[in-house]
Amino acid sequence: MFLNPQILSITILDIIFLLFGVIVFFISIKIYLKWDFNSSTSLQYTLEKQSFLSAVIIKYIFYLKLPLFLFFIFTLDSLSNIIVGAMCAAGVIDATSYGMSLFILKIANIYLFGIWLLIHSIDIKYPNLEFTKLKFGYFILIFGLFILEIILELMLFNSIDVSKMVSCCGTLYSSSATSVISSIFSINSHIFVYAFYFIYLLNIILYKIKNAYAFAFSNILFLIISIVSLIIFFSPYIYELPTHHCPFCILQKDYYFIGYILYIALFIGTFYGIATAVSSYLDKQNKSYFKISIIFISIYTIIISLYPIMYYINNGVWLN
Amino acid sequence: MITFTNILKEYKINNETIVALNNINMHIKKGQLVVLKGASGSGKSTMLSLMASLCKPTSGEVIIKDTKISKLSDNFSSQFRQENIGFIFQKYNLIPNINVIDNIILPLIPTNPNEEFLNTRLKEVMKLFNIEHKKNIIVKNLSGGEQQRVAIARAMINDPDIILADEPTANLDEKLSLSFIQTLKELKALGKTIVVATHDPLFFNLDFVSKTINMKNGNIIDYGNIID
Numbered sequence: 001m002f003l004n005p006q007i008l009s010i011t012i013l014d015i016i017f018l019l020f021g022v023i024v025f026f027i028s029i030k031i032y033l034k035w036d037f038n039s040s041t042s043l044q045y046t047l048e049k050q051s052f053l054s055a056v057i058i059k060y061i062f063y064l065k066l067p068l069f070l071f072f073i074f075t076l077d078s079l080s081n082i083i084v085g086a087m088c089a090a091g092v093i094d095a096t097s098y099g100m101s102l103f104i105l106k107i108a109n110i111y112l113f114g115i116w117l118l119i120h121s122i123d124i125k126y127p128n129l130e131f132t133k134l135k136f137g138y139f140i141l142i143f144g145l146f147i148l149e150i151i152l153e154l155m156l157f158n159s160i161d162v163s164k165m166v167s168c169c170g171t172l173y174s175s176s177a178t179s180v181i182s183s184i185f186s187i188n189s190h191i192f193v194y195a196f197y198f199i200y201l202l203n204i205i206l207y208k209i210k211n212a213y214a215f216a217f218s219n220i221l222f223l224i225i226s227i228v229s230l231i232i233f234f235s236p237y238i239y240e241l242p243t244h245h246c247p248f249c250i251l252q253k254d255y256y257f258i259g260y261i262l263y264i265a266l267f268i269g270t271f272y273g274i275a276t277a278v279s280s281y282l283d284k285q286n287k288s289y290f291k292i293s294i295i296f297i298s299i300y301t302i303i304i305s306l307y308p309i310m311y312y313i314n315n316g317v318w319l320n
Numbered sequence: 321m322i323t324f325t326n327i328l329k330e331y332k333i334n335n336e337t338i339v340a341l342n343n344i345n346m347h348i349k350k351g352q353l354v355v356l357k358g359a360s361g362s363g364k365s366t367m368l369s370l371m372a373s374l375c376k377p378t379s380g381e382v383i384i385k386d387t388k389i390s391k392l393s394d395n396f397s398s399q400f401r402q403e404n405i406g407f408i409f410q411k412y413n414l415i416p417n418i419n420v421i422d423n424i425i426l427p428l429i430p431t432n433p434n435e436e437f438l439n440t441r442l443k444e445v446m447k448l449f450n451i452e453h454k455k456n457i458i459v460k461n462l463s464g465g466e467q468q469r470v471a472i473a474r475a476m477i478n479d480p481d482i483i484l485a486d487e488p489t490a491n492l493d494e495k496l497s498l499s500f501i502q503t504l505k506e507l508k509a510l511g512k513t514i515v516v517a518t519h520d521p522l523f524f525n526l527d528f529v530s531k532t533i534n535m536k537n538g539n540i541i542d543y544g545n546i547i548d
Contacts, residue, residue: 040390042328042379049376052393127396 002160006075011157013068014150017061024054025143028136035133051132055120058139062113069106070260072153073251082162089248090169096159102152109149111271112142118275122283131282169246173231184232185245192229199225200301203273207294212280215290219273222297226266230304237307242319262300269296321513322348322371322482327380329366329538340366342538344380348515350481353508353528356517358535364517367535368484371515372405373397384482402427406475410487412467414474416460420451423459424473431478445473449503465496472503483507485516489523497522504528 003011027050035047076089086092093099116138123131174182199222206215227247235245238255250259272293279289312318329341341363348354356364369375370382373389374397382390389400401407406427414423424442433441446452449469454462459470468488475483485504489497497520505528508514516523524532534541 037391040326040377040379040381040388045376045378045390048391048393124393124395127392129393 002157002162004079006071006078007157010068010072010075011154013064014153017064018147018150020057020061021143021146024057025140027051027054028139028143031136032133032140035136037129037132048129051129051136054136054139055124058113058116059120062117065110065113069110072106073248077248077251079160083160083166084163085165085168087168087170087249088246088252090172090246091166092160093248094172095161095164095166096156098152099156102149102156105145105149105152107267109142109145110267111274112145114271115275115278116142118278119282122279125283169249170244173245173247174243184228187232189229189233192225193233195225196222196229196233197301200297203294203297207290210287210290212276212290215293216274216277219270219293219297222273223266223270226270226300226304230262234304234307236319237311240311258303262303265296265300265303269293269298269300272296321350321352321385322515323381323383324367324370325381325383327370327382328378329363329370329375330378339538341370341377344538344540346533346540346543348513349530350513351508351511352530353504353514354516355523355526355529355532356515356535357519357524357532359519361537362535363538364519364535365486366538368407368486368515368517371482372407372484373401402430402478404480404482406478406480406483408468408471408475408483408485408488410490412471412491414459414467414470417458419458420446420455420462420470423470424477426474427478441477441479445476448476448506449473464491465499468492468496468500469503472500476507481513483512483514485514485518487518487520488516489518489520494522501526 031047031051031054034043035051036044073089076092079092080086080088083092083095086095093103116135119131119135119138123129123135174185199218202218203215203222206218231245231247235247235250236242238250238258239246248259249255250262251257252259270293272289276289276293279285308318324344324346327341327344328339331338331340344363344367356367358364366375370377370390371384373382373392377390380390381388384400385404387400389397392400415426421442424445425438428438428441443452446455449472451466451469451473454466454470459467462470468491489500492500501522504514504516505526508528523529531543533543
Protein backbone atom coordinates (compact mmCIF):
# COMPACT_ATOMS: atom_id res chain seq x y z
CA MET A 1 0.00 0.00 0.00
CA PHE A 2 1.34 3.40 -0.98
CA LEU A 3 1.43 5.59 2.11
CA ASN A 4 1.98 9.29 2.38
CA PRO A 5 0.71 11.59 5.17
CA GLN A 6 -2.53 12.35 3.32
CA ILE A 7 -3.36 8.72 2.55
CA LEU A 8 -2.47 7.77 6.11
CA SER A 9 -4.82 10.44 7.49
CA ILE A 10 -7.67 9.32 5.25
CA THR A 11 -7.06 5.65 6.11
CA ILE A 12 -7.04 6.33 9.86
CA LEU A 13 -10.27 8.31 9.57
CA ASP A 14 -11.78 5.52 7.46
CA ILE A 15 -11.00 3.01 10.19
CA ILE A 16 -12.49 5.29 12.87
CA PHE A 17 -15.61 5.81 10.72
CA LEU A 18 -15.85 2.07 10.19
CA LEU A 19 -15.60 1.34 13.90
CA PHE A 20 -18.23 3.87 14.94
CA GLY A 21 -20.35 3.13 11.87
CA VAL A 22 -20.59 -0.55 12.79
CA ILE A 23 -21.60 0.32 16.38
CA VAL A 24 -24.32 2.65 15.10
CA PHE A 25 -25.41 0.05 12.53
CA PHE A 26 -26.18 -2.52 15.24
CA ILE A 27 -27.90 0.08 17.42
CA SER A 28 -29.93 1.16 14.36
CA ILE A 29 -31.16 -2.39 13.81
CA LYS A 30 -32.23 -2.58 17.46
CA ILE A 31 -34.00 0.78 17.26
CA TYR A 32 -35.69 -0.09 13.97
CA LEU A 33 -37.04 -3.36 15.35
CA LYS A 34 -38.00 -2.35 18.88
CA TRP A 35 -38.76 1.39 18.90
CA ASP A 36 -42.09 2.29 20.51
CA PHE A 37 -42.16 5.88 21.66
CA ASN A 38 -45.36 5.47 23.67
CA SER A 39 -43.81 2.76 25.81
CA SER A 40 -42.18 3.65 29.15
CA THR A 41 -40.19 0.47 29.56
CA SER A 42 -36.56 0.25 30.46
CA LEU A 43 -35.78 -0.94 26.92
CA GLN A 44 -37.46 2.10 25.34
CA TYR A 45 -35.59 4.56 27.58
CA THR A 46 -32.35 2.77 26.70
CA LEU A 47 -33.18 3.00 22.99
CA GLU A 48 -33.93 6.72 23.35
CA LYS A 49 -30.54 7.31 24.95
CA GLN A 50 -28.83 5.18 22.31
CA SER A 51 -30.66 6.99 19.51
CA PHE A 52 -29.30 10.34 20.74
CA LEU A 53 -25.79 8.90 20.97
CA SER A 54 -26.04 7.31 17.52
CA ALA A 55 -27.37 10.52 16.00
CA VAL A 56 -24.37 12.40 17.40
CA ILE A 57 -21.98 9.80 15.91
CA ILE A 58 -23.63 9.92 12.47
CA LYS A 59 -23.64 13.72 12.57
CA TYR A 60 -19.92 13.84 13.29
CA ILE A 61 -19.15 11.24 10.62
CA PHE A 62 -21.02 13.43 8.15
CA TYR A 63 -19.38 16.66 9.32
CA LEU A 64 -15.97 15.02 8.90
CA LYS A 65 -16.88 13.42 5.58
CA LEU A 66 -17.58 16.79 3.99
CA PRO A 67 -14.09 18.30 4.33
CA LEU A 68 -12.62 14.81 3.94
CA PHE A 69 -14.16 14.57 0.48
CA LEU A 70 -12.39 17.77 -0.55
CA PHE A 71 -9.23 16.47 1.11
CA PHE A 72 -9.61 13.21 -0.85
CA ILE A 73 -9.68 15.17 -4.12
CA PHE A 74 -6.74 17.24 -2.95
CA THR A 75 -4.84 14.02 -2.12
CA LEU A 76 -5.53 12.49 -5.53
CA ASP A 77 -4.44 15.72 -7.11
CA SER A 78 -1.18 15.74 -5.16
CA LEU A 79 -0.59 12.06 -6.05
CA SER A 80 -0.68 13.00 -9.72
CA ASN A 81 2.78 14.52 -9.22
CA ILE A 82 4.31 11.13 -8.52
CA ILE A 83 2.29 8.84 -10.78
CA VAL A 84 3.66 8.53 -14.28
CA GLY A 85 1.32 10.00 -16.85
CA ALA A 86 -1.14 11.59 -14.42
CA MET A 87 -1.59 15.35 -14.71
CA CYS A 88 -4.33 15.74 -12.08
CA ALA A 89 -6.74 13.69 -9.91
CA ALA A 90 -8.40 12.30 -13.06
CA GLY A 91 -5.36 10.19 -13.89
CA VAL A 92 -5.18 8.76 -10.36
CA ILE A 93 -8.89 7.95 -10.39
CA ASP A 94 -8.46 6.21 -13.72
CA ALA A 95 -5.54 4.15 -12.39
CA THR A 96 -8.04 1.48 -11.27
CA SER A 97 -11.22 0.21 -12.90
CA TYR A 98 -13.31 1.27 -9.88
CA GLY A 99 -11.78 4.73 -9.29
CA MET A 100 -14.61 6.58 -11.02
CA SER A 101 -17.23 4.39 -9.27
CA LEU A 102 -15.64 5.31 -5.95
CA PHE A 103 -15.71 8.99 -6.84
CA ILE A 104 -19.38 8.90 -7.81
CA LEU A 105 -20.18 6.83 -4.72
CA LYS A 106 -18.47 9.40 -2.52
CA ILE A 107 -20.62 12.19 -3.93
CA ALA A 108 -23.77 10.05 -3.66
CA ASN A 109 -22.97 9.20 -0.03
CA ILE A 110 -22.59 12.85 0.87
CA TYR A 111 -26.06 13.51 -0.52
CA LEU A 112 -27.47 10.43 1.23
CA PHE A 113 -25.89 11.33 4.57
CA GLY A 114 -27.09 14.89 4.10
CA ILE A 115 -30.63 13.58 3.67
CA TRP A 116 -30.19 11.54 6.85
CA LEU A 117 -29.21 14.71 8.65
CA LEU A 118 -32.26 16.45 7.25
CA ILE A 119 -34.59 13.68 8.49
CA HIS A 120 -32.83 13.87 11.86
CA SER A 121 -33.31 17.64 12.11
CA ILE A 122 -37.03 17.22 11.40
CA ASP A 123 -37.24 14.34 13.87
CA ILE A 124 -35.81 16.30 16.81
CA LYS A 125 -37.91 19.35 16.01
CA TYR A 126 -40.97 17.75 17.61
CA PRO A 127 -41.20 16.16 21.07
CA ASN A 128 -42.68 12.83 19.99
CA LEU A 129 -39.65 11.82 17.84
CA GLU A 130 -41.95 10.72 15.02
CA PHE A 131 -39.23 9.91 12.49
CA THR A 132 -36.67 8.12 14.67
CA LYS A 133 -37.56 4.71 13.29
CA LEU A 134 -37.47 6.05 9.74
CA LYS A 135 -34.08 7.73 10.13
CA PHE A 136 -32.42 4.65 11.59
CA GLY A 137 -34.06 2.40 9.01
CA TYR A 138 -32.67 4.74 6.37
CA PHE A 139 -29.24 4.59 8.01
CA ILE A 140 -29.31 0.78 7.78
CA LEU A 141 -29.85 1.18 4.02
CA ILE A 142 -27.08 3.71 3.44
CA PHE A 143 -24.65 1.90 5.74
CA GLY A 144 -23.96 -0.66 2.97
CA LEU A 145 -22.92 2.12 0.57
CA PHE A 146 -20.85 3.70 3.34
CA ILE A 147 -18.95 0.43 3.88
CA LEU A 148 -18.55 -0.05 0.12
CA GLU A 149 -17.05 3.44 -0.14
CA ILE A 150 -14.49 2.72 2.56
CA ILE A 151 -13.57 -0.64 1.01
CA LEU A 152 -13.14 0.89 -2.45
CA GLU A 153 -11.12 3.75 -1.04
CA LEU A 154 -8.74 1.41 0.78
CA MET A 155 -8.49 -0.75 -2.36
CA LEU A 156 -7.70 2.33 -4.45
CA PHE A 157 -4.88 3.40 -2.14
CA ASN A 158 -3.67 -0.18 -1.97
CA SER A 159 -3.49 -0.54 -5.74
CA ILE A 160 -1.69 2.71 -6.51
CA ASP A 161 1.51 1.83 -8.34
CA VAL A 162 3.78 4.81 -8.90
CA SER A 163 5.74 2.97 -11.59
CA LYS A 164 2.68 2.09 -13.66
CA MET A 165 1.81 4.56 -16.37
CA VAL A 166 -1.74 6.00 -16.36
CA SER A 167 -3.63 8.16 -18.83
CA CYS A 168 -3.66 11.91 -18.42
CA CYS A 169 -6.91 13.86 -18.24
CA GLY A 170 -6.37 15.23 -21.75
CA THR A 171 -6.82 11.70 -23.06
CA LEU A 172 -9.53 10.62 -20.61
CA TYR A 173 -11.81 13.54 -21.32
CA SER A 174 -11.68 13.52 -25.09
CA SER A 175 -13.57 11.89 -27.91
CA SER A 176 -10.64 9.52 -28.47
CA ALA A 177 -11.18 7.72 -25.16
CA THR A 178 -13.33 4.62 -24.83
CA SER A 179 -15.34 5.58 -21.76
CA VAL A 180 -18.97 6.67 -21.35
CA ILE A 181 -17.74 10.25 -21.04
CA SER A 182 -16.07 10.09 -24.43
CA SER A 183 -19.32 9.06 -26.11
CA ILE A 184 -20.85 12.34 -24.91
CA PHE A 185 -18.30 14.23 -26.97
CA SER A 186 -19.97 12.96 -30.11
CA ILE A 187 -23.06 15.04 -29.23
CA ASN A 188 -23.14 18.71 -30.18
CA SER A 189 -21.92 20.66 -27.11
CA HIS A 190 -24.51 23.39 -27.65
CA ILE A 191 -27.26 20.94 -26.77
CA PHE A 192 -25.81 20.64 -23.27
CA VAL A 193 -25.50 24.40 -22.93
CA TYR A 194 -29.14 24.92 -23.94
CA ALA A 195 -30.16 22.11 -21.57
CA PHE A 196 -28.12 23.67 -18.74
CA TYR A 197 -29.73 27.11 -19.03
CA PHE A 198 -33.17 25.60 -19.67
CA ILE A 199 -33.02 23.58 -16.45
CA TYR A 200 -31.69 26.58 -14.56
CA LEU A 201 -34.69 28.61 -15.75
CA LEU A 202 -36.96 25.70 -14.90
CA ASN A 203 -35.50 25.77 -11.38
CA ILE A 204 -36.32 29.45 -11.06
CA ILE A 205 -39.88 28.89 -12.26
CA LEU A 206 -40.34 25.97 -9.86
CA TYR A 207 -38.84 28.09 -7.09
CA LYS A 208 -41.54 30.72 -7.73
CA ILE A 209 -44.25 28.05 -7.87
CA LYS A 210 -42.79 26.29 -4.78
CA ASN A 211 -43.45 22.83 -6.12
CA ALA A 212 -41.02 20.83 -3.97
CA TYR A 213 -41.12 17.49 -5.80
CA ALA A 214 -40.67 19.00 -9.25
CA PHE A 215 -37.99 21.31 -7.87
CA ALA A 216 -36.09 18.34 -6.40
CA PHE A 217 -36.30 16.43 -9.68
CA SER A 218 -35.19 19.49 -11.59
CA ASN A 219 -32.21 19.84 -9.24
CA ILE A 220 -31.13 16.24 -9.86
CA LEU A 221 -31.23 16.98 -13.59
CA PHE A 222 -29.37 20.24 -12.98
CA LEU A 223 -26.61 18.41 -11.10
CA ILE A 224 -26.09 15.91 -13.91
CA ILE A 225 -26.32 18.39 -16.76
CA SER A 226 -24.09 20.89 -14.92
CA ILE A 227 -21.26 18.37 -14.63
CA VAL A 228 -21.68 17.19 -18.23
CA SER A 229 -21.87 20.74 -19.61
CA LEU A 230 -18.87 21.70 -17.48
CA ILE A 231 -16.85 18.92 -19.10
CA ILE A 232 -18.15 19.39 -22.63
CA PHE A 233 -18.59 23.14 -22.93
CA PHE A 234 -17.44 25.32 -20.03
CA SER A 235 -14.10 23.80 -19.01
CA PRO A 236 -12.23 24.83 -22.22
CA TYR A 237 -13.10 28.46 -21.35
CA ILE A 238 -11.67 28.05 -17.84
CA TYR A 239 -8.46 26.56 -19.27
CA GLU A 240 -8.58 28.83 -22.34
CA LEU A 241 -7.73 25.71 -24.31
CA PRO A 242 -10.27 24.24 -26.76
CA THR A 243 -9.12 20.63 -26.33
CA HIS A 244 -8.95 20.49 -22.53
CA HIS A 245 -12.13 19.23 -20.85
CA CYS A 246 -10.96 17.89 -17.50
CA PRO A 247 -13.33 18.47 -14.52
CA PHE A 248 -10.45 17.99 -12.07
CA CYS A 249 -7.75 20.39 -13.28
CA ILE A 250 -9.97 23.32 -12.26
CA LEU A 251 -9.27 22.29 -8.66
CA GLN A 252 -5.62 23.18 -9.11
CA LYS A 253 -3.78 26.29 -8.05
CA ASP A 254 -3.17 27.26 -11.70
CA TYR A 255 -6.88 28.00 -11.98
CA TYR A 256 -7.14 29.69 -8.58
CA PHE A 257 -8.89 26.63 -7.09
CA ILE A 258 -12.08 27.81 -8.79
CA GLY A 259 -13.24 24.21 -9.03
CA TYR A 260 -13.74 24.04 -5.26
CA ILE A 261 -16.01 27.08 -5.33
CA LEU A 262 -17.94 25.76 -8.34
CA TYR A 263 -18.45 22.27 -6.96
CA ILE A 264 -19.31 23.45 -3.44
CA ALA A 265 -21.91 25.86 -4.84
CA LEU A 266 -23.31 23.18 -7.14
CA PHE A 267 -23.47 20.49 -4.46
CA ILE A 268 -24.98 22.75 -1.79
CA GLY A 269 -27.51 24.18 -4.23
CA THR A 270 -28.66 20.84 -5.60
CA PHE A 271 -28.63 19.20 -2.16
CA TYR A 272 -31.01 21.80 -0.76
CA GLY A 273 -33.07 21.47 -3.93
CA ILE A 274 -33.48 17.74 -3.28
CA ALA A 275 -34.01 18.48 0.42
CA THR A 276 -37.16 20.47 -0.39
CA ALA A 277 -38.90 17.24 -1.46
CA VAL A 278 -37.82 15.29 1.63
CA SER A 279 -38.74 18.16 3.92
CA SER A 280 -42.04 18.70 2.13
CA TYR A 281 -42.94 15.04 2.53
CA LEU A 282 -42.07 14.87 6.22
CA ASP A 283 -42.57 18.35 7.58
CA LYS A 284 -44.33 20.71 5.12
CA GLN A 285 -41.84 23.44 6.00
CA ASN A 286 -39.17 24.01 3.38
CA LYS A 287 -39.26 27.63 2.26
CA SER A 288 -35.70 28.32 3.38
CA TYR A 289 -34.43 25.28 1.45
CA PHE A 290 -35.89 26.65 -1.78
CA LYS A 291 -34.09 29.93 -1.17
CA ILE A 292 -30.72 28.37 -0.25
CA SER A 293 -30.90 26.09 -3.28
CA ILE A 294 -31.70 28.83 -5.75
CA ILE A 295 -28.99 31.12 -4.31
CA PHE A 296 -26.25 28.48 -4.65
CA ILE A 297 -27.21 27.19 -8.08
CA SER A 298 -27.40 30.82 -9.21
CA ILE A 299 -23.88 31.40 -7.85
CA TYR A 300 -22.72 28.36 -9.80
CA THR A 301 -24.51 29.47 -12.96
CA ILE A 302 -23.18 33.03 -12.77
CA ILE A 303 -19.56 31.99 -12.17
CA ILE A 304 -19.54 29.28 -14.83
CA SER A 305 -21.25 31.61 -17.34
CA LEU A 306 -18.71 34.36 -16.77
CA TYR A 307 -15.90 32.25 -18.23
CA PRO A 308 -17.19 32.02 -21.85
CA ILE A 309 -18.52 35.59 -21.67
CA MET A 310 -15.16 36.99 -20.50
CA TYR A 311 -13.36 34.87 -23.07
CA TYR A 312 -15.58 36.23 -25.84
CA ILE A 313 -15.13 39.82 -24.65
CA ASN A 314 -11.35 39.40 -24.53
CA ASN A 315 -10.90 37.39 -27.73
CA GLY A 316 -13.96 38.01 -29.88
CA VAL A 317 -14.47 34.29 -30.65
CA TRP A 318 -16.15 31.27 -29.07
CA LEU A 319 -14.14 28.14 -28.47
CA ASN A 320 -16.75 25.55 -29.46
CA MET B 321 -50.32 18.36 38.29
CA ILE B 322 -47.39 16.00 39.02
CA THR B 323 -47.86 12.26 38.54
CA PHE B 324 -45.35 9.44 38.96
CA THR B 325 -46.41 6.10 37.47
CA ASN B 326 -44.44 2.92 38.21
CA ILE B 327 -41.19 4.84 38.44
CA LEU B 328 -38.03 2.80 38.68
CA LYS B 329 -34.71 4.62 38.78
CA GLU B 330 -31.46 2.72 38.83
CA TYR B 331 -27.89 3.97 38.75
CA LYS B 332 -25.05 1.81 37.56
CA ILE B 333 -21.82 2.36 39.44
CA ASN B 334 -18.86 0.06 38.71
CA ASN B 335 -21.10 -2.69 37.32
CA GLU B 336 -23.22 -2.51 40.45
CA THR B 337 -26.87 -1.52 40.09
CA ILE B 338 -28.19 0.78 42.77
CA VAL B 339 -31.95 1.21 42.97
CA ALA B 340 -32.65 4.86 43.80
CA LEU B 341 -36.42 4.66 43.35
CA ASN B 342 -38.45 1.49 43.31
CA ASN B 343 -41.95 1.38 41.78
CA ILE B 344 -42.99 4.85 42.85
CA ASN B 345 -46.61 5.90 42.25
CA MET B 346 -47.84 9.24 43.49
CA HIS B 347 -49.82 12.30 42.54
CA ILE B 348 -49.41 15.92 43.62
CA LYS B 349 -52.28 18.33 42.96
CA LYS B 350 -51.97 21.91 41.80
CA GLY B 351 -51.31 24.32 44.67
CA GLN B 352 -50.16 21.66 47.11
CA LEU B 353 -47.04 21.94 49.24
CA VAL B 354 -45.50 18.50 49.60
CA VAL B 355 -42.58 17.58 51.82
CA LEU B 356 -40.45 14.59 50.87
CA LYS B 357 -38.74 13.40 54.00
CA GLY B 358 -36.23 10.67 54.60
CA ALA B 359 -32.61 10.01 55.40
CA SER B 360 -29.77 10.60 52.96
CA GLY B 361 -29.95 8.09 50.10
CA SER B 362 -33.68 7.52 50.48
CA GLY B 363 -34.38 8.87 46.96
CA LYS B 364 -35.69 12.38 47.72
CA SER B 365 -33.28 14.23 45.44
CA THR B 366 -33.79 11.69 42.65
CA MET B 367 -37.54 12.37 42.90
CA LEU B 368 -36.90 16.09 42.51
CA SER B 369 -34.49 15.51 39.59
CA LEU B 370 -37.17 13.47 37.82
CA MET B 371 -39.77 16.17 38.44
CA ALA B 372 -37.39 18.78 37.02
CA SER B 373 -36.60 16.49 34.09
CA LEU B 374 -32.94 16.67 35.00
CA CYS B 375 -32.74 12.91 34.55
CA LYS B 376 -34.88 10.15 33.09
CA PRO B 377 -36.35 7.16 34.89
CA THR B 378 -35.15 3.65 34.10
CA SER B 379 -38.81 2.81 33.48
CA GLY B 380 -42.19 4.41 34.19
CA GLU B 381 -43.65 7.81 33.48
CA VAL B 382 -43.42 11.28 34.98
CA ILE B 383 -46.31 13.47 33.87
CA ILE B 384 -46.45 17.16 34.71
CA LYS B 385 -49.27 19.39 33.49
CA ASP B 386 -50.36 16.65 31.05
CA THR B 387 -46.87 16.47 29.50
CA LYS B 388 -44.90 13.23 29.74
CA ILE B 389 -41.70 14.97 30.73
CA SER B 390 -39.81 11.70 31.12
CA LYS B 391 -40.15 11.27 27.34
CA LEU B 392 -38.86 14.69 26.40
CA SER B 393 -35.51 15.11 24.70
CA ASP B 394 -32.93 17.41 26.29
CA ASN B 395 -33.99 20.44 24.24
CA PHE B 396 -37.64 20.09 25.12
CA SER B 397 -36.80 19.29 28.76
CA SER B 398 -34.86 22.52 29.04
CA GLN B 399 -37.72 24.45 27.51
CA PHE B 400 -40.22 22.80 29.85
CA ARG B 401 -38.07 23.59 32.87
CA GLN B 402 -37.59 27.15 31.75
CA GLU B 403 -41.35 27.68 31.44
CA ASN B 404 -42.66 25.71 34.38
CA ILE B 405 -40.13 24.95 37.07
CA GLY B 406 -38.14 26.91 39.60
CA PHE B 407 -35.41 24.98 41.40
CA ILE B 408 -33.87 25.93 44.75
CA PHE B 409 -30.67 24.00 45.40
CA GLN B 410 -29.14 23.03 48.72
CA LYS B 411 -25.97 25.02 48.03
CA TYR B 412 -27.91 27.71 46.12
CA ASN B 413 -25.77 27.23 42.95
CA LEU B 414 -25.36 30.98 42.49
CA ILE B 415 -22.49 32.48 40.51
CA PRO B 416 -20.39 34.00 43.30
CA ASN B 417 -18.53 36.66 41.31
CA ILE B 418 -21.47 38.45 39.76
CA ASN B 419 -24.06 40.64 41.45
CA VAL B 420 -27.54 39.84 42.71
CA ILE B 421 -29.38 41.18 39.67
CA ASP B 422 -27.27 39.21 37.19
CA ASN B 423 -27.77 36.01 39.18
CA ILE B 424 -31.53 36.46 39.34
CA ILE B 425 -32.04 37.13 35.64
CA LEU B 426 -29.95 34.12 34.53
CA PRO B 427 -32.92 31.81 33.76
CA LEU B 428 -34.44 34.44 31.50
CA ILE B 429 -31.37 35.10 29.37
CA PRO B 430 -32.08 32.30 26.83
CA THR B 431 -35.56 33.74 26.21
CA ASN B 432 -34.15 37.17 25.36
CA PRO B 433 -36.94 39.13 27.11
CA ASN B 434 -37.55 42.81 26.45
CA GLU B 435 -35.97 45.20 28.91
CA GLU B 436 -39.22 46.63 30.24
CA PHE B 437 -40.60 43.21 31.12
CA LEU B 438 -37.30 42.16 32.65
CA ASN B 439 -37.04 45.23 34.88
CA THR B 440 -40.64 44.94 36.05
CA ARG B 441 -40.28 41.24 36.87
CA LEU B 442 -36.92 41.82 38.56
CA LYS B 443 -38.38 44.52 40.82
CA GLU B 444 -41.31 42.27 41.71
CA VAL B 445 -39.21 39.31 42.83
CA MET B 446 -36.59 41.40 44.61
CA LYS B 447 -39.35 43.17 46.55
CA LEU B 448 -41.11 39.88 47.30
CA PHE B 449 -37.97 38.36 48.80
CA ASN B 450 -36.65 41.57 50.37
CA ILE B 451 -33.33 41.83 48.56
CA GLU B 452 -33.88 45.02 46.57
CA HIS B 453 -31.40 46.92 48.75
CA LYS B 454 -28.68 44.37 47.91
CA LYS B 455 -29.25 44.29 44.16
CA ASN B 456 -25.77 45.49 43.13
CA ILE B 457 -23.80 43.51 45.71
CA ILE B 458 -21.52 40.71 44.49
CA VAL B 459 -23.14 37.48 45.65
CA LYS B 460 -20.11 36.03 47.46
CA ASN B 461 -20.27 39.00 49.83
CA LEU B 462 -23.81 38.16 50.98
CA SER B 463 -24.74 36.18 54.09
CA GLY B 464 -26.15 32.64 53.82
CA GLY B 465 -29.72 33.80 54.32
CA GLU B 466 -29.36 36.55 51.74
CA GLN B 467 -27.84 34.13 49.25
CA GLN B 468 -30.78 31.86 49.73
CA ARG B 469 -33.23 34.70 49.10
CA VAL B 470 -31.35 35.41 45.86
CA ALA B 471 -31.64 31.71 44.97
CA ILE B 472 -35.40 31.81 45.62
CA ALA B 473 -35.75 35.00 43.60
CA ARG B 474 -33.88 33.33 40.73
CA ALA B 475 -36.21 30.32 40.94
CA MET B 476 -39.21 32.67 40.79
CA ILE B 477 -38.06 35.05 38.04
CA ASN B 478 -39.74 33.02 35.27
CA ASP B 479 -42.94 32.85 37.36
CA PRO B 480 -43.03 29.03 37.45
CA ASP B 481 -46.08 27.06 38.53
CA ILE B 482 -43.89 24.49 40.26
CA ILE B 483 -41.12 25.15 42.79
CA LEU B 484 -38.76 22.36 43.78
CA ALA B 485 -36.42 22.77 46.73
CA ASP B 486 -33.70 20.30 47.61
CA GLU B 487 -32.62 20.49 51.26
CA PRO B 488 -33.20 24.27 51.25
CA THR B 489 -32.44 24.79 54.93
CA ALA B 490 -29.41 22.52 55.21
CA ASN B 491 -27.03 25.50 55.39
CA LEU B 492 -29.22 27.80 57.46
CA ASP B 493 -29.60 28.38 61.17
CA GLU B 494 -33.01 27.93 62.78
CA LYS B 495 -34.04 31.58 62.50
CA LEU B 496 -33.29 31.72 58.77
CA SER B 497 -34.91 28.32 58.29
CA LEU B 498 -38.13 29.58 59.86
CA SER B 499 -37.94 32.64 57.65
CA PHE B 500 -37.60 30.38 54.61
CA ILE B 501 -40.61 28.33 55.76
CA GLN B 502 -42.60 31.56 55.99
CA THR B 503 -41.57 32.33 52.40
CA LEU B 504 -42.85 28.92 51.30
CA LYS B 505 -46.16 29.65 52.98
CA GLU B 506 -46.42 32.89 51.01
CA LEU B 507 -45.56 31.10 47.76
CA LYS B 508 -48.23 28.50 48.46
CA ALA B 509 -50.71 31.31 49.03
CA LEU B 510 -49.80 32.53 45.54
CA GLY B 511 -51.04 29.17 44.18
CA LYS B 512 -47.64 27.64 43.48
CA THR B 513 -47.15 23.89 43.66
CA ILE B 514 -44.17 23.26 45.91
CA VAL B 515 -42.16 20.13 46.59
CA VAL B 516 -39.48 20.24 49.28
CA ALA B 517 -37.02 17.42 49.85
CA THR B 518 -35.67 17.66 53.37
CA HIS B 519 -34.80 15.86 56.56
CA ASP B 520 -35.11 19.05 58.61
CA PRO B 521 -37.62 18.39 61.45
CA LEU B 522 -38.84 22.01 61.24
CA PHE B 523 -40.89 21.02 58.17
CA PHE B 524 -42.65 18.02 59.61
CA ASN B 525 -45.54 19.45 61.59
CA LEU B 526 -46.42 22.57 59.66
CA ASP B 527 -50.12 23.25 59.30
CA PHE B 528 -49.87 24.47 55.70
CA VAL B 529 -48.04 21.40 54.35
CA SER B 530 -50.47 19.44 52.13
CA LYS B 531 -48.78 16.09 52.61
CA THR B 532 -45.56 14.64 53.89
CA ILE B 533 -44.19 11.71 51.90
CA ASN B 534 -41.92 9.53 53.97
CA MET B 535 -39.21 7.74 51.96
CA LYS B 536 -36.75 4.99 52.75
CA ASN B 537 -34.35 3.12 50.45
CA GLY B 538 -36.09 4.31 47.29
CA ASN B 539 -39.59 3.40 48.48
CA ILE B 540 -42.48 5.50 49.75
CA ILE B 541 -43.26 4.28 53.24
CA ASP B 542 -46.29 6.48 53.90
CA TYR B 543 -48.00 9.60 52.59
CA GLY B 544 -48.64 11.23 55.99
CA ASN B 545 -51.76 13.28 56.61
CA ILE B 546 -53.24 14.88 53.52
CA ILE B 547 -54.40 18.40 54.35
CA ASP B 548 -55.66 19.59 50.93
